[in-house]
Amino acid sequence: xxxxxxxxxxxxxxxxxxxxxxxxxxxxxxxxxxxxxxxxxxxxxxxxxxxxxxxxxxxxxxxxxxxxxxxxxxxxxxxxxxxxxxxxxxxxxxxxxxxxxxxxxxxxxxxxxxxxxxxxxxxxxxxxxxxxxxxxxxxxxxxxxxxxxxxxxxxxxxxxxxxxxxxxxxxxxxxxxxxxxxxxxxxxxxxxxxxxxxxxxxxxxxxxxxxxxxxxxxxxxxxxxxxxxxxxxxxxxxxxxxxxxxxxxxxxxxxxxxxxxxxxxxxxxxxxxxxxxxxxxxxx
Amino acid sequence: xxxxxxxxxxxxxxxxxxxxxxxxxxxxxxxxxxxxxxxxxxxxxxxxxxxxxxxxxxxxxxxxxxxxxxxxxxxxxxxxxxxxxxxxxxxxxxxxxxxxxxxxxxxxxxxxxxxxxxxxxxxxxxxxxxxxxxxxxxxxxxxxxxxxxxxxxxxxxxxxxxxxxxxxxxxxxxxxxxxxxxxxxxxxxxxxxxxxxxxxxxxxxxxxxxxxxxxxxxxxxxxxxxxxxxxxxxxxxxxxxxxxxxxxxxxx
Amino acid sequence: xxxxxxxxxxxxxxxxxxxxxxxxxxxxxxxxxxxxxxxxxxxxxxxxxxxxxxxxxxxxxxxxxxxxxxxxxxxxxxxxxxxxxxxxxxxxxxxxxxxxxxxxxxxxxxxxxxxxxxxxxxxxxxxxxxxxxxxxxxxxxxxxxxxxxxxxxxxxxxxxxxxxxxxxxxxxxxxxxxxxxxxxxxxxxxxxxxxxxxxxxxxxxxxxxxxxxxxxxxxxxxxxxxxxxxxx
Numbered sequence: 019x020x021x022x023x024x025x026x027x028x029x030x031x032x033x034x035x036x037x038x039x040x041x042x043x044x045x046x047x048x049x050x051x052x053x054x055x056x057x058x059x060x061x062x063x064x065x066x067x068x069x070x071x072x073x074x075x076x077x078x079x080x081x082x083x084x085x086x087x088x089x090x091x092x093x094x095x096x097x098x099x100x101x102x103x104x105x106x107x108x109x110x111x112x113x114x115x116x117x118x119x120x121x122x123x124x125x126x127x128x129x130x131x132x133x134x135x136x137x138x139x140x141x142x143x144x145x146x147x148x149x150x151x152x153x154x155x156x157x158x159x160x161x162x163x164x165x166x167x168x169x170x171x172x173x174x175x176x177x178x179x180x181x182x183x184x185x186x187x188x189x190x191x192x193x194x195x196x197x198x199x200x201x202x203x204x205x206x207x208x209x210x211x212x213x214x215x216x217x218x219x220x221x222x223x224x225x226x227x228x229x230x231x232x233x234x235x236x237x238x239x240x241x242x243x244x245x246x247x248x249x250x251x252x253x254x255x256x257x258x259x260x261x262x263x264x265x266x267x268x269x270x271x272x273x274x275x276x277x278x279x280x281x282x283x284x285x286x287x288x289x290x291x292x293x294x295x296x297x298x299x300x301x302x
Numbered sequence: 303x304x305x306x307x308x309x310x311x312x313x314x315x316x317x318x319x320x321x322x323x324x325x326x327x328x329x330x331x332x333x334x335x336x337x338x339x340x341x342x343x344x345x346x347x348x349x350x351x352x353x354x355x356x357x358x359x360x361x362x363x364x365x366x367x368x369x370x371x372x373x374x375x376x377x378x379x380x381x382x383x384x385x386x387x388x389x390x391x392x393x394x395x396x397x398x399x400x401x402x403x404x405x406x407x408x409x410x411x412x413x414x415x416x417x418x419x420x421x422x423x424x425x426x427x428x429x430x431x432x433x434x435x436x437x438x439x440x441x442x443x444x445x446x447x448x449x450x451x452x453x454x455x456x457x458x459x460x461x462x463x464x465x466x467x468x469x470x471x472x473x474x475x476x477x478x479x480x481x482x483x484x485x486x487x488x489x490x491x492x493x494x495x496x497x498x499x500x501x502x503x504x505x506x507x508x509x510x511x512x513x514x515x516x517x518x519x520x521x522x523x524x525x526x527x528x529x530x531x532x533x534x535x536x537x538x539x540x541x542x543x544x545x546x547x548x549x550x551x552x553x554x
Numbered sequence: 555x556x557x558x559x560x561x562x563x564x565x566x567x568x569x570x571x572x573x574x575x576x577x578x579x580x581x582x583x584x585x586x587x588x589x590x591x592x593x594x595x596x597x598x599x600x601x602x603x604x605x606x607x608x609x610x611x612x613x614x615x616x617x618x619x620x621x622x623x624x625x626x627x628x629x630x631x632x633x634x635x636x637x638x639x640x641x642x643x644x645x646x647x648x649x650x651x652x653x654x655x656x657x658x659x660x661x662x663x664x665x666x667x668x669x670x671x672x673x674x675x676x677x678x679x680x681x682x683x684x685x686x687x688x689x690x691x692x693x694x695x696x697x698x699x700x701x702x703x704x705x706x707x708x709x710x711x712x713x714x715x716x717x718x719x720x721x722x723x724x725x726x727x728x729x730x731x732x733x734x735x736x737x738x739x740x741x742x743x744x745x746x747x748x749x750x751x752x753x754x755x756x757x758x759x760x761x762x763x764x765x766x767x768x769x770x771x772x773x774x775x776x777x778x779x780x781x782x783x784x785x786x
Contacts, residue, residue: 164377168384168414172399172406175413178420179403179442244420331639484660491659495674513659517638531613531638538615542571549572 020108027074028106037075044232049194056228067225069141082110084118089126089284127209129266129288132218140203142224147191147201167199193240208251208267213239256281261292306331313362321524322348335501337515345524346504354470355379384414388461392473394453398445405441411464430459451482471503508551520544558758560587563620580606593759595773602779604762612651613641650725656712665700668718689718709736730761746771
């Protein structure tokens with residue numbers, strides 16, 4: 019049930035319409051950042067205000083919402099965002115990637131491939147991939163307009179020159195549809211290949227920076243690299259201690275004060291499903 | 303004779319009541335070094351900015367290979383700026399990225415025009431560092447650890463690596479020691495000859511202009527008062543202002 | 555055979571704006587012709603305008619009146635009316651000039667200064683350096699000086715660098731302004747040899763030679779330059 023005194027999904031209808039217009043524009047120009055009038059939300063910047071506004075604008079009563087933070091459904095941020103939408107929109111929530119129609123995420127893309135009837139909403143702290151190289155907003159906009167991206171490659175060049183390899187492990191810049199340089203949000207570079215030709219619509223919301231951008235289904239998304247230093251997704255060279263996966267992205271968990279540690283899937287739903295099916299197979 | 307690369311006709315520009323450019327016409331062809339001389343405030347830097355498309359004139363046209371520069375749009379001008387053109391600033395700090403290594407500085411223009419092979423980019427950077435006489439072992443050092451003369455040479459390497467056809471230079475030897483200036487002048491002239499590069503250089507150093515430039519334009523209060531063969535302008539000046547300018551210089 | 559260089563009614567005057575616009579006529583009505591293989595010596599008292607005329611022929615001074623017809627790339631063209639680019643091309647390929655002063659970029663090695671006009675005419679760096687070295691040797695400039703910039707050289711040494719630079723490319727027309735002024739007897743003889751060889755190779759030479767011994771040794775005829783009262 020929706021809590022008394024709130025419009026459906028918290029935002030008023032005019033605001034949602036404004037945000038949907040920005041989303042449509044973003045979908046029409048894949049990877050291009052669209053300014054929008056971000057509202058004050060009942061949580062601080064950095065907690066997903068951009069993602070929440072995008073989710074609120076596309077949410078319908080029949081949707082099933084999944085929220086993950088660092089791949090997990092059970093962290094504080096994920097739980098409070100799910101609770102927020104339960105209270106202000108009365109929608110069903112889930113921890114299952116397969117059951118969700120909308121996945122709002124911070125820091126990860128689920129391991130299970132998303133489908134055409136799903137939408138993934140990324141929370142974005144800094145939408146501008148050139149931000150650290152060129153602090154002037156007007157200048158970065160010009161660089162995007164002219165597709166003048168030599169600067170980003172300079173950054174990667176510097177990594178190789180200093181460290182022998184490209185050191186960027188997360189928020190690894192991508193070219194969308196061969197035209198716009200885009201920040202994929204702080205997901206691990208490991209997840210970048212999942213964005214390429216993804217069946218689901220990908221939406222990105224940056225609340226503090228007031229920008230929305232999008233990747234329509236089946237769009238080319240390429241990680242920047244050099245011919246002789248190709249992009250390589252990195253993952254810890256271990257199997258998950260819980261489900262045994264050698265393909266998923268792993269978190270390192272410290273287990274005691276004596277230096278004990280283990281590697282487990284960061285995607286809790288994926289890991290749980292694998293453990294359940296393994297248990298079932300063992301039982302049969 | 304081959305057609306000029308850059309042609310400007312009837313340039314006029316005012317800053318309020320101050321005339322910055324008055325009916326200026328100029329052209330430059332491949333392999334030529336053309337110097338624009340004059341005192342501070344004579345309009346020579348303004349002319350350079352208008353010719354390089356950084357500033358629009360009130361009236362007049364600038365053409366690059368026949369195309370109107372100020373009608374072609376910013377995207378096309380910027381493309382020129384990273385392909386056919388180069389700009390060497392008086393202060394190397396304006397033309398270099400000080401937080402990027404020497405190799406990255408030289409490689410940037412290559413990457414901007416699509417180079418995507420790290421090994422090739424690095425090899426070209428090394429080749430150009432050698433060419434401008436910067437020790438190739440310093441390729442991964444930051445430019446802020448370089449001397450002023452080295453920074454200026456690095457800026458020139460960074461500008462020339464994409465083989466531009468025309469380079470604009472704004473007082474490139476301005477802040478340097480006299481002995482370093484000489485090396486740099488020789489380098490610029492050698493590269494111009496060797497690569498068929500056209501160089502448009504703004505300077506108030508008439509002695510440097512004599513050694514470097516094939517042709518010279520003398521500016522005063524926004525007007526080109528005299529132009530022609532460098533040694534003729536300096537040895538047989540016609541305009542009263544040029545005669546004054548030349549007679550004020552020690553052993554130009 | 556047509557002349558390599560000829561002038562028709564060439565005149566030059568200076569207007570000194572800093573001295574109230576006073577106009578000083580220097581030379582006028584100069585009709586001069588020099589053929590390939592010939593050496594003409596400009597003749598006249600000091601102040602007659604010989605050096606001024608020479609500088610006009612090189613395009614260093616603008617001609618005030620008349621024409622300067624130079625054979626360049628198998629055609630005759632008027633240097634007095636030429637664009638700067640045309641003058642530069644003529645100087646690169648056809649017209650050489652040895653002045654009394656050496657004016658070069660500081661800190662450039664002597665050998666490179668001599669080789670530069672050769673490289674500009676398309677010679678390889680190696681060949682140009684070889685030829686430069688040979689000429690410097692011939693002019694008795696010791697090898698240890700070849701790699702040094704000439705700024706600290708004596709007047710005679712600088713003059714020899716200038717001569718090497720002027721004679722290296724075999725210009726079809728060569729202008730010599732007192733080429734032996736600060737040279738000793740031995741080096742004067744070398745210069746006489748160079749001029750004779752250039753003539754034998756078909757160069758047309760116009761020179762100012764105060765040294766009568768050199769003049770008599772190389773000049774085929776004299777051209778009288780008068781101080782002009784009402785020049786153009």
